[in-house]
Amino acid sequence: MNNPDESTIQNWLKGELEGNELKQMEAWAEENAAELEAKMGWDALGDEISQALPSEQEPPYADFFNERVKHHAVELVETSPATKAAPLWKRFNWILTPAAMAGMAFCFYLGTRIDQDVATSEQSAAVLEEVYTPASGVHSEVLHSGGITVIVLDGLDEIPDTLDIASGETGHGLSPRMMVKTERENLYF
Amino acid sequence: MNISRQITSNFLMGAVASESTGNGGDGPTDQMLVQRAQSGDYRAFDQLVTRHRGKVYAMIVNMIHNDADAWDLAQDAFVKAWKALPKFEHRAQFSTWLFRISHNVVYDWMRKKKVRSEGELDDQLLDSSRIDSAARTAPKIPTRPDEQLVQNERREEIEKALSQLSDEHRETILLREVQGMEYTEIADIMECSKGTVMSRLFYARKKLQTLLKS
Numbered sequence: 001m002n003n004p005d006e007s008t009i010q011n012w013l014k015g016e017l018e019g020n021e022l023k024q025m026e027a028w029a030e031e032n033a034a035e036l037e038a039k040m041g042w043d044a045l046g047d048e049i050s051q052a053l054p055s056e057q058e059p060p061y062a063d064f065f066n067e068r069v070k071h072h073a074v075e076l077v078e079t080s081p082a083t084k085a086a087p088l089w090k091r092f093n094w095i096l097t098p099a100a101m102a103g104m105a106f107c108f109y110l111g112t113r114i115d116q117d118v119a120t121s122e123q124s125a126a127v128l129e130e131v132y133t134p135a136s137g138v139h140s141e142v143l144h145s146g147g148i149t150v151i152v153l154d155g156l157d158e159i160p161d162t163l164d165i166a167s168g169e170t171g172h173g174l175s176p177r178m179m180v181k182t183e184r185e186n187l188y189f
Numbered sequence: 190m191n192i193s194r195q196i197t198s199n200f201l202m203g204a205v206a207s208e209s210t211g212n213g214g215d216g217p218t219d220q221m222l223v224q225r226a227q228s229g230d231y232r233a234f235d236q237l238v239t240r241h242r243g244k245v246y247a248m249i250v251n252m253i254h255n256d257a258d259a260w261d262l263a264q265d266a267f268v269k270a271w272k273a274l275p276k277f278e279h280r281a282q283f284s285t286w287l288f289r290i291s292h293n294v295v296y297d298w299m300r301k302k303k304v305r306s307e308g309e310l311d312d313q314l315l316d317s318s319r320i321d322s323a324a325r326t327a328p329k330i331p332t333r334p335d336e337q338l339v340q341n342e343r344r345e346e347i348e349k350a351l352s353q354l355s356d357e358h359r360e361t362i363l364l365r366e367v368q369g370m371e372y373t374e375i376a377d378i379m380e381c382s383k384g385t386v387m388s389r390l391f392y393a394r395k396k397l398q399t400l401l402k403s
Contacts, residue, residue, distance in 0.1 A: 013392040026384030033372070033387065042394050045401075049366040052344040053251055056243035059260050066238050069264050070231065073271040 004028060219283040227274055234274070238267050241284060244368065245291050251363050252295050254352065262298055266291040281377055288368075289378045292360065299356060350400035358393035365390055 004012075004025055011017050012025045029036055059065045131140035131151055138155040217225075217233075219240070225233035245266055249259040269290050277286055351359050357379070364375045372390075376383045 057247035
């Protein structure tokens with residue numbers, strides 16, 4: 001780019017240049033920075049600013065400033081971030097895949113064992129299952145067959161023909177249902 | 190920056206500069222301290238804090254015009270630097286990297302402040318006359334009142350003019366004219382192109398000239 005005219009420079013300063021024009025102007029300014037600065041008389045202003053504003057200014061209570069930085073830095077990371085040990089799972093990252101596979105195999109094995117245990121427990125339940133029989137001399141036997149459980153009681157008295165089972169008689173006086181009925185009738189007498 | 194200013198600046202800051210760049214300084218260079226700090230030596234980092242706190246604090250004070258907040262923000266910048274130190278790869282100078290962190294800290298703070306005040310600018314922040322002279326964080330009292338008075342008046346004028354610039358323009362001026370940084374360093378800190386830095390700089394200077402003349 002040849003020397004840009006005043007309006008181009010003004011537009012550039014205002015940020016109004018775009019595209020190729022902007023690129024060309026920036027390239028020219030970069031190559032001719034010293035010339036441009038001198039031309040525009042910035043040096044005096046720069047001197048004035050640098051004299052008025054300090055480039056360095058100690059913060060108040062400088063030692064306390066350092067202490068506070070240290071306190072926050074140490075609080076943030078107990079050890080140096082550079083030497084901070086990697087988390088445990090990161091250090092053993094290589095073992096994650098085999099460990100996962102071993103875990104899956106173990107779970108599968110455990111599943112098969114549980115299934116076997118259930119089957120065994122069902123068998124043992126059939127063997128150990130007992131039925132309470134209050135009458136002495138009565139023995140019970142529990143049989144499982146095709147999903148049906150049959151309880152065989154041996155040693156019971158014969159059931160007399162006079163026993164009215166339909167009305168709730170059990171052979172030992174009135175049935176509970178009959179007792180309730182009798183009590184209710186007595187209540188209204 | 191003109192030559193005389195460059196020489197003066199170099200003369201005045203010779204000790205710090207040589208220490209920072211490692212060209213014959215007595216103490217360890219920034220690079221050495223950074224390497225020690227990266228290996229977990231906090232004392233090395235503490236030396237870096239001592240070495241750079243003045244520049245960082247001054248820059249933030251000039252940006253936000255509030256000493257107490259600048260004190261907190263400068264600390265925040267150093268804490269963030271310590272946290273991010275493992276990622277520092279020596280591609281830029283430590284001071285440039287530190288200024289970039291400070292830049293982000295200040296802009297985050299300003300953004301939050303603007304959100305809190307619903308977009309309204311707190312004029313009190315920019316009015317130095319409202320700062321209590323007895324405040325513990327007030328600027329130091331000049332030792333030569335007669336000379337300082339004139340300088341303070343000019344400083345106030347410049348600060349007032351700077352406060353009327355946008356944040357980006359003000360920061361560009363401060364980094365260039367006060368901190369004496371190169372365009373590439375400023376571009377690195379402000380995360381923009383060199384051309385943008387130059388454009389902002391020229392526009393800001395022009396506006397400053399107009400404001401100071403009036």
